[in-house]
Amino acid sequence: MTRRQYLLLLLGLGVALALAGVWSLGVGSTEISPRRALAILQEPGPSLERTILFDLRLPRILLAVAVGAGLAGAGTAYQGLFLNPLADPFVIGASSGAALGATGAILLGTGALPFAAFLGSLGAVGLVYLLGGSGSSSSPLTLLLAGAAVSTVVGSLVSLLMILNDRSLGVIFNWLLGGFSTATWRELGYGAPMIALGLAALGLLSRPLDALALGDDTARSLGLSVGAFRLAIVLAATLTTAAAVATAGIIGFVGLVAPHAARLMVGGRNSRLLPASCLLGALLLLLADDAARGLASPQEIPVSIVTALVGGPFFLFLLRRGTGGLS
């Protein structure tokens, strides 16, 4: 793919995302056409429709975009780090770790929920990394098993905490179920900058990620301090994941599907892969959220159910293709 083709593809994805964003303004229990929605947003003066659009739908759309991009970017990085096409924030336990951290923060009543999510996420990823091995010694299967084991243990800890603290059960449960129905400008205000920071760091790390793809010996003989850069990549990807989980709960498979689809389009070079993957992840999650609130309207389906329904079969398809279909 030439540079020109690549830029056209990015432009295409960007336009598609913008159009989907405008169209999403109209999706929900109150019917507002996209054209009307744009007009309302420009009109001054308070109105019910304006409140719905401005305080409910707009932050929701923007948060879905940010979280989708974040999960896709983190998935791309985890796959590059573990040299494993099946790695994604959900599969390797980063999401459940973040959930444990966040649950702890809710119970303790501290306001530092995103930070607690980050610590929990980091702990889970570190554990999977140690158990499942990394680099050349990691087979997709070991990683999956380690991820599943850690996720199960962490998940049961979350359940245990919920049962022991039944007064907070409802709060935690709602939070875990995730989704964007409760999205506010405040959540967007701390979530989006954290995600942007993590993604920017990953962008700066894309050449080291390329070198890691060629194996440790090669990366070292090109001058890479492999250990330090692995740590930097883990920190950036985990910050992104934690921000996504802290604002939207556990949403699986976006971080798996988007990098794969993007890799098919632009190849494995991370400086190209990351932007394409993020745009695609944003688009996928936005559409999934539209489905979540539109399909059974006025009833809402949790968006994690939509992504799992679409992503689960995709995951099995990758697994059936052996190592996960790299080309």
Added chain:
Amino acid sequence: MTPRLAAEGIACAYGHHTVLADFSLVAAPGTVTALLGPNGAGKSTALRALARLLRPREGTVTLDGRDVWQLPQRAFVRHIAFVPQTEAAAWPMTVEHAVLLGRVPHRGWLLPYTPEDREALSTALRQVDLEALRARNLDTLSGGERRRALLARALAQDAEVLLLDEPGAHLDLRHQVELFDLLARLARERRVAVVLSLHDLNLASLFADRAVLLNGGRILAQGPCQEVLTPDLLRRTFGIPVETVPHPRHGISMIFPVPESLDDRLDR
């Protein structure tokens, strides 16, 4: 001036298993040195120790007299290029992009590649005859083409010392000869020091200046090829009888095994 890479009495072990002992070698500028020996003799380990990928248990590896483990990694890799025996990209990556990574020691991990890097890329691809395949993905290349791409990356690195683990493996006759011709030329014309491992004794005799015979992690002999590649030393290295005859054109030793089964087959 070309820096000198040298190993002085190094010993390496994986766990409790010693795989290289009392190994000394100077990668002299302008020479091609071949590491020869049976499987498991310690050739790859020696190369990895020289490439600063494996820290020796004893002894030191030095660059211009300074312990390489005291040098910043970046300073080391500007002078020394290493090509592993096998390398598989985890993701589809084009030849061009993989070779450009060889410019990282000069350009760093952040700055965009410059026209100078592109120039080095084109030169390296021309040298290994891969220009036509530059936009192809590595995983679609044949084994030999992939090896040439790896070598191109080392060449693009513009290093004064090339450490190559079995660079001739999987190559057809023409590309084998062209590759070793190129290495010999780099040594002659640009004073590059080449240290490589290989299994083809005749290629070693044809192209290498010096040979190191290894067995069981120890050096049996090292010196100019024509002095080391003798029937006696080779028999002791590989454990089978060999004979040498002069090359019809150049007179240097060509090595032939003397298999037992051949007598039976020819008697029949």
